[in-house]
Amino acid sequence: MTSTRIPATLIPGDGIGPEIVDATLAALDALNAPFEWDRQIAGLGGVVAAGDPLPLATLDSIRRTRLALKGPLETPSGGGYRSSNVRLREEFQLYANLRPALTIIPGGRFDKIDLVVVRENLEGLYIGHEHYVPIDGDPHAVAMATGINTRQGSRRLLEYAFDTAVATGRKKVTLVHKANIMKALTGIFLETGLDLYEKKYKGKFELDTVIIDACAMKLVLNPWQFDMLVTTNLFGDILSDLVAGLVGGLGMAPGANIGTDAAIFEAVHGSAPDIAGKGIANPTALLLAAALMLDHVKLPELGTRLRKAIDETLNIDKVRTGDLGGTAGTAAFTKALVSRIHGG
Numbered sequence: 001m002t003s004t005r006i007p008a009t010l011i012p013g014d015g016i017g018p019e020i021v022d023a024t025l026a027a028l029d030a031l032n033a034p035f036e037w038d039r040q041i042a043g044l045g046g047v048v049a050a051g052d053p054l055p056l057a058t059l060d061s062i063r064r065t066r067l068a069l070k071g072p073l074e075t076p077s078g079g080g081y082r083s084s085n086v087r088l089r090e091e092f093q094l095y096a097n098l099r100p101a102l103t104i105i106p107g108g109r110f111d112k113i114d115l116v117v118v119r120e121n122l123e124g125l126y127i128g129h130e131h132y133v134p135i136d137g138d139p140h141a142v143a144m145a146t147g148i149n150t151r152q153g154s155r156r157l158l159e160y161a162f163d164t165a166v167a168t169g170r171k172k173v174t175l176v177h178k179a180n181i182m183k184a185l186t187g188i189f190l191e192t193g194l195d196l197y198e199k200k201y202k203g204k205f206e207l208d209t210v211i212i213d214a215c216a217m218k219l220v221l222n223p224w225q226f227d228m229l230v231t232t233n234l235f236g237d238i239l240s241d242l243v244a245g246l247v248g249g250l251g252m253a254p255g256a257n258i259g260t261d262a263a264i265f266e267a268v269h270g271s272a273p274d275i276a277g278k279g280i281a282n283p284t285a286l287l288l289a290a291a292l293m294l295d296h297v298k299l300p301e302l303g304t305r306l307r308k309a310i311d312e313t314l315n316i317d318k319v320r321t322g323d324l325g326g327t328a329g330t331a332a333f334t335k336a337l338v339s340r341i342h343g344g
């Protein structure tokens, strides 16, 4: 293992964020992961401390480290704040969102799931070009939204997905679209993907295409027919939550936001205000995000050890938090996990 320290920004976040971040740090410490953390605030914590959900010091830190592990952030309703998560994606051009879904606890409704959703993270209907048209005194008589997908944006995301498919030995990539209705907006993504595959990736894996609505049905009927799904922003947002549901819910779903200027790792779930401070949150999703972060910094052997220890804690020791039907709190789960990492 390398002894070089790797500077990384740590954002504990809101709600259960600090609890699951503590658990994740305990596991990373047990692994001797060489991160040199720069602790920063964002979300509600940022508003309270600095009057901004994304304070300058936090942005500066990520600019310097180009790497972050973050807990969930709450966007305060009212006050006109934009989502800190969307701002982070734009600021650091985090154009790819990678969400692997892997069954860890066997015997659920869907067993042996192993698929990856790659979502375009910057374009489409998320660009925030929305407005109302007032008519006859009704200020909200008409609502309009504009989506923008570009050839260049589609291409870099598709290239990232296809390269990841090759690097991780995926046999099939399914491009999800709605080009039958949104002929330009999602047609450009489909067209770019087919062209790129033909010119650069043909023979390296199988490429399939499916319309989003059919994809949703197929995922519920037979998710095993898929290997990697690649799609535009809104469809990816919805499908990645659907896929998280196939492997036991949000508590088990990690996400990586990969960009040209930085990479930010997080759990897919939010700040869970209903259970914050109760010591019962499941830290697995953030732990799995930390494993993705270890892979990203080219320490995959540590990522593999972390995943193995999580598997053993859940399946051999059967130490599980309440959302997984168990009785363990966050601290008891973390203790069992750390002991597994130490080889106990």
Ligand code: NAD
Binding pocket: 016, 020, 071, 072, 073, 074, 075, 085, 250, 251, 266, 267, 268, 269, 270, 271, 272, 273, 274, 275, 280, 281, 282, 283, 284, 285, 323
């Ligand atoms: P949520 O994901 O926080 O919670 C949904 C449900 O899942 C709740 O019942 C919660 O208790 C449970 N849950 C979530 N994570 C869990 C865990 N690790 N262990 C056990 N149970 C868990 O969704 P929400 O309530 O819609 O959102 C709360 C806040 O989080 C909102 O302000 C939202 O904007 C924010 N949010 C942030 C992110 C992010 O930072 N990436 C993502 C989604 C939501």
